Amino acid sequence: MKNRIKELREERGLTQEEFARLLDTSRQTIISLEKGKYNPSIMLAHKISKVFNKNIEEVFIFE
């Protein structure tokens, strides 16, 4: 599953570490998410879309 996390994070001027703190997770998880190596749980996906103030479908590209 592709996502726009890196693009949206950079748009908001957040570092990976700051973003990880907002999500209460580790920086490694953010790196994996951005590379598309790891698909988040529905809870984490919901948290991410809430941080970006977008719908899940706008952040994650379901193919």
Added chain:
Amino acid sequence: MENKIEKRTDSKFIGAGVLAILFTIHGIVELVNKTNAYWVGFGLSGLSLVYLFYLLNKTKDNKNERYDDERKEFISEKSSNMSFNILLGVIVLLNFMIQSNYIVVESSLLIRIMFWIVIPIKFGSYLICKYKY
């Protein structure tokens, strides 16, 4: 809907601490039994402690990294499954070799072999899963 989930310490920290204790006990047992291998236990215990202090130092500015998150739990689960499958394969292979008299081992030696095989299998599968996810 927001429910506070209790944070659990990262298994790397717990693992390093547990290994340090285990290898210290191993070293003490070997020392009491007056075998020459006691330094292996103490050496590995020292390495585990160094790794633990390295992890603590690395995460001192970001305490969030000291706790488990869903990806770490996922990796732990996947690597446990993988190491179990590999270990099962090793047991089947050893069983075949012993039954066909290809190797002859005492049960105590066999347990020692298994003990020293489990650690690299577990560590290797963890690294593979970490790289993959």
